[in-house]
Amino acid sequence: MRLGIDLGTTRTLVARVDRGNYPVVTFFDAEGDAHDHFPSVAAHHPERGLLFGFLALEAARTDDLRVIRSIKRRLAYPDVNTQTTMSIGGQPVPIVDVLAGFLTALRTAIIEQSSITDEFGADEDIETMIAVPAHAPGVQRYLTLEAFRRAGFDVLGVVNEPSAAGFEYTHRQPRTLNSKRTQVIIYDLGGGTFDSSLIRVDGTAHEVLDTAGNNRLGGDDFDVTLAQVALATIKRDPNTLDVRSFERLVDDSRSAKESINPQTRRLAIDVDGTYATVPVADFYAEAVSLVDRTVETMTPLIGGLDDQGQASLGDTEVAGIYLVGGASGLPLVARRLREQFGRRVHRSPYPAASTAIGLAIAADETAGFSLRDRLSRGFGVFREADDGQGISFDQIFDRTTVTGEDTFEVIRRYRPQHNIGWFRFVEYAHVDSHDLPTGDIVPFAELLFPYARELRGTDLTEVPVKRVGEGPMIEERYLIDPHGIVEVHVTDLNNNYTISRVLGENA
Template sequence: MRLGIDFGTTRTTAASVDRGNYPVVSFLDPSGDPHEYFPSVVALVGDGFRYGFEALDAAEQGAPLLRSFKRALGAGDVNADSTIAIGDREVGLLTLLTGFLTAVRDALATTSSIADAYDPATAEATVVAVPAHAHGAQRFLTLEAFRRAGITVTAMINEPSAAGFEYTHRQGRTLNSKRTRVIVYDLGGGTFDASLVNVDGVDHEIVGSLGLNMLGGDDFDAVLADCALDEAGRRLEEIDLATYVRLLDDCRDAKEHLFPQSRRIPVEVDSQPVTVQVEDFYTRATPLVEASLRAMAPLVEDLEGDAPLAADIAGIYLVGGASGLPLVPRLLKEEFGRRVHRSPYPAASTAIGLAIAADDEAGYSLADRLSRWFGVFREGDAGSTVSFDPILGRDQPIPDHGDLVITRRYRAAHNIGWYRFVEYTEVDPSGEPRGDIAPFAQIVFPFDPALQAEGTDLEAIPVRRTQGPMVEEHYAIDENGIVRVRITDLTTGYTRTHAFSRPLAEAA
């Protein structure tokens, strides 16, 4: 069994490999009805948790329900110890992710359309996805949750990169010798990604990726809820949390049933029926779509400035569940015309692309790149100043196997070095980080051999200038786009490292 699994903010989807076809896996709910997704929700029941369809049933009986917990992975300070609230409980985010993916694994093996054939212990390949602009902690926690859930991941691919495979599989006729590139516009439940893909037959190269970690279908639900509150003459402060959650659920369902011909949206606010005019909702939601267009603007602009879309782009491919809102293709077609295409399976496009990646016989290849810059703030002038040093650009290729290694050597000029590593999405004209900045690690390194003894409180020692040893900085990027850092005193051999699978600043 070869499988692609797309862990989504609102729905988790899977697709399998079947002799050159990539059918979407269906899951049975407790009533025996099939669905081409497993709900990404968790409910607190007593001292335990229920996931997916069972969580939705528990919520109907009054259990606290948590939706969109995947969005917590996008926080800049997320780590293996991060927690998340559900009802009156705080639970470890990694524990919750592991429990959910364990439920997905069990559903695949027992109540899915591939249950007779799927065994996670013997699966030949399982390919999973993360947002293109996911930072290192987000990538590591995703992989670790799958591992702890008993699902062996053979590859992890950026979500729009996987959707690029699905585009080529379905829309290959749009590609020719003059139009060789595709922009994947991926608007999911909680995140937005866009990638520019260069296609040569079955070979795919990611030219660039951009995105927003906190823009997705959930935000459109909140806008519709605001419209409904206005229609009811109510303010958000006047209703309790449980009532607002029910309103969001009602708005999500109503939004997903909109058609291009829809004119009115019936919803309920605290049991009060109200009707929202579709155009009023679209007027308020338009800035969200415009934010996505601004985010991906560097990927679409013609290099000569003569057209809104570069001539070598075959199409903009709309994927992700939130791209099903009729407003989204309408605004993109107004901007870019007939080269906008929507996947026939927008919510499953990534899963299908992952299954294609898992299929050795398909022959598809991918050359991906980092989507964030990586750099470090360092101490200067005996600690009186701080300088910034960019290490990796967001156009840095990701190796398809093994590690890509970059090293730097220099003579230290202080007794102690403070390294504050960050990942970031934008740079200012001077090269300083801007935009979405995620702390990666802080390493305090003793260049003075007298300070390298175990247990020394380095943070309490003042930084001073001195003639230090030769130092090596070692950066390794793995095939999942995760960076590892190692700093070594080449004279004494003393080393400190940071990798998401190891403790911060672990001394060798």
């Protein structure tokens, strides 16, 4: 069985490969009601332990438990590594275990309680394409892949979420593309993240030209904005609400937001027992700045601003801006984008399922789609210099490095001057005019390498970095595999003493 699985911040969607069709898999909850998604949530039950998906929502309702909604969001924090824990029922649990637990529950639900349950042979493997936000830190990429494998999925590949949605666009709307208009911009506004990609399309061959995104901007922010507008409408001081009441208000705001259609004028929102009647116009007046932030984020993809200081498609090769992600279902989003970009703005008929469908297309060998993706974030290393007094920076992979085809390799060879190599790997959005990283810098991993042979096998953390004159010939080898995972090997070439790291593994 081949699937595309879109692990979302709020919802996980699954699409199946079925003889050239890519239907979305339906899940059944405890009541037997059908849903086109599996909720990306967990809850800790004092007796039953960790519950996931519909079971978690159900238990949260009946036993008044807290719903843990932040698993994927937590993965994108700059400080995350394999040891990072989440507090669950007062106990620290490694986040990768929580994610693997969630994915195991998802796998069980696919096999036992979904629209494709009857089609599984005994012990049939699930082969799946998976995705991460285009601007996911490398650790998130690594932990996501690891958790899927631990949950028993056979992972065919990891692509960037908007790249997958690009497949869905060309599968559905091939006629919008022609010899003059060869590019499409995917605008993906999810629950927790905004991603955009500029993709060049030639038949079924896709090449990501550039990406831009914000890992901390999504539909959740619209919910909080609506909650604040509701509070203001009834002149209620937010500080008088406890955490649980505020969470309930945000949940209610989310449902109200999802119910908005272009004709909706007013929303009724339950604020801690009092109904607030919120004019949609009031909500839009506040929320429009969130939409404008997404436009600002993706402006570089369009090639900057025109004479009036506006981002415009003008005579670019862009055939369309394709709106995907559940949060782009809010009518304000398409309206605001059309004000700016006109008729080349298209909404996906299945905004929330576009990525999953694209992943299923990518998993289907017979569809013949190919992808040249980009790393999206630069990767480099700070090292000690000048007797441990200074540091120097070396960019290893820039953000436009192509991934998704073969393993890509960079090699550096030199004779070090110091006793120890102290490598501090980072990822970043950009480099400045001095080739130093700027913007959203994420420390990735550290590696200490004893250049001086007498130090090998000792604890280097206590040894000061000193200049000691020319050392042995050293080789640094950096590899990015087709999934975008970076590996480093530092070797003393005279005797092959090597330290290796899969970055993300032991950050």
